[in-house]
Amino acid sequence: MNDAYLKFVNSPFGGRLARSLGLPKPEVLRRYRADRPEFGGLIAIGAGREPRLLDAFASFIASVGMTSVAHESAGLWVPLATRHGLMTGRFEPAEAGSPGKLAALLFDASGIDDSSLLEPLHGFFHDTLRSLGKCGRIVVLGRPPEACANPRQWTAQRALEGLVRSLGKEARRGITANLVYVEAGSERGIEATLRFFLSPRSAYVSGQVVRIAAQGALAHDAAAFDWRQPLAGRRALVTGAARGIGAAIASVLAAEGAHVIGLDIPSARDALDATIRQLNGSTLAFDIAAPEAAAQIAAALDELGVDIVVHNAGITKDKTIAKMTDAAWQSVIDINLSAQERIDDALLAAGILRDGGRIVAVSSISGIAGNPGQTNYATSKAGVIGRVQSMAPQLRARGITINAVAPGFIETQMTAKMPFALREAGRRMNSMSQGGQPVDVAQTIAWLAHPGSAGVTGQVVRVCGQSLIGA
Template sequence: MPDLLRKLHHHPATAWLARAAGLPDPVELLRAAGPTDAQPLAGKRTAIRAAAGGYAADDLRAFALGAGAVIDDLQGQSLDILIFDATGCRTPAGYAALYDTFHAAASQIAQNGRVLLVAAPPAAATDPIAAAAARGIEGFSRSLGKELGKKGITVNLAYVAADALDRLDGPLRFFCGARSTYVSGQAVQLSTTAVARGTAIEGLHGKVAIVTGSARGIGMATAQRLVEEGATVVCVDVPAASQALHDTCRAIGATALVLDIAAADAPARLLDFLRERGGVDIVVYNAGITRDRTLARMARRDWDLVVDVNFGAIAAIDEALLAAQLLREGGRVICLSSISGVAGNFGQSNYAATKAALIGYVAARGAQLGARGITVNAVAPGFIETPMTQRMPFVPRELGRRLNSLKQGGQPRDVAELIAFLAAPGSVGITGNTIRVCGQALIGA
């Protein structure tokens, strides 16, 4: 669906009116097609800056060069990527390096540019002042993202300890590349919790993936991205969506499995299906429903149905997969949460509870399964352009699109890009995290 504000700004008859009214003019966001390139930053003009006493700059430089970035002094020149090592910011005085770097460089960052900051984990600090200084980088990065978002620039932060620097390669490639176009204002925690298997440039060849709720929308886009990366994908959806499910699978080269994941026999049927394939490497829990009403007017059956599909089914299937040891070593589990799970939403007490539960679930599961190289994460979409959002009334729809730093809605593929990254070997440093795909929505954390 064409963006209304872009149409107004770029049509000769209405451009003057859009400017006079002060309407935002959303930039055309940079996106990538096809499978991930071995050098996703090829030719990108990149500057790496650091606060004194930091420990990540050398590794950041090596990883950026390996991804194809062009690194030079670049003083006064336009930048595609700016990477800042803030691991040396341990006192209030250390923040001077933030000002000195970004005061001069913020205006140099090109449209659709990328900013990545790296900070020491606050929990690893040796004193409260150092912990506070590290945590402050998060506030800085989110504010900077709101200042630069109108140019399509994203700003993200990775917390990484000195012993986890080898986990930076994959996140740097993703957050500094075109595939993170609708991910901004996020802070990810990198750790050595999960045992590494594979490298940042490996695809998903030989991997078996299951995507629930994949007949259409975000689930379909996710299945397509995983197929592009070389995975053998099984698309799961309810009997009512059987025709759309089979159409999707024929179009993208996936296998269809008609199954209501909330049914009592769903875990057993899924396990039988997977045993024939020797197990599964990637599980994407995308299926979810809403039954929106204020709590006082909500029927018990609507409460139960949302809890059963959005939370209960995931817990039951995961328990069965783990008990049967069908989730392979180095596996990936990705749950679709929501901005509603982060911030709550009027009339969605049941939905918000289940989506917040998934945030807690991945944090707990991620800590348990790291010894097997398995990571567990959640993705929280914001306003994504789907048939469902297109049916919204005009005013709520436009508000949903504009209440973020990029001033526009995202695409299902934007969510799929993050999921594909989290499914890949290069994301091994990220587990127990919830990452938003929301253009840095102004609602929530």
């Protein structure tokens, strides 16, 4: 669905009118396109006291071919980058008035262990933020607070969340800001996450906090993969794949090299076949609400197994709880939540989801913040988050990760049917001042399904443009 306001204010006449009237002017987001370079431009490097991730930064920058400049806070960067054979220079604060000079800002806060040592963050972003171009990227990396050695370090690292979320709301112009907590020992497992957050693939993901765990972070080292098609040779089951977000997920996973098995209800078989046929995938037509469906799905997948399971299928039956029927409550809980449990139980028990696999479930910001008239839906989506958090430790021994994405306002057929005022409010109540696209959800899922994301598990990532709801 098209956003007429976004289109208008980004036209020559509309832009002039918006400026004269003081109207908000959302940026047209730069999204990933296969025919355009994914990385390029200058990336500014900053650091706090005793940074521990600069070597990992250098490996990433060398891998993607960007050029770096060092802020004065990162005094160790220039000699380190030179040793890695990188093109680099020094960022001059006087350049702060040069808008668009920088493509990304990357700050290593891993060594900050006291609140009195947070000042380099101010210095770095004070000097560089105005030089960051439209749709630029900000990523701060630190240590998980809960893994810190003492309360002062925990306090300082937890403070990073307030900084990053505020940067995302201040920067505007399509700029995203995200925080990655890197557990000690997982430094070599951060490249896939940096590639996602510093690329156009994360266009609608901002204000998020992600943890990379040491256990599992190096699992991808043993198996080589092509960054251009990292899912080559892998099989991915996507539920609700006939149309909308599910079809976008299937398309992106296939573009990453996966063989996609699309699943949807029998009545959607024609649409499912049309979608998956274009991807050279396979189809399954089952009603996941049926008691026997999990066993049927397991039997259909048994011979070849799967490496990735994406639980996208879901329904809404909105009413205030006083007017909601028992059937409306139970059907939403069953399809959105209980069916996921049944399917995973069947696939895991039989070993059909292979060791080292990925489970990604679609939750919702309604499951985080709640929503009037959606008690059933919000309950089911909060339950999805509970599944992710409770199952992650259990699956770690098998190298299987489980994560969730929580979309906000995404432009779909469902949101197109919303009343005008609610639809516009949903679009504008986020840092991007616009709705997301199905591909934004799909790209986030592809990152979580990536073989290089082995250290990312038990996480809930909102794809909401940093929505004000539940923030």
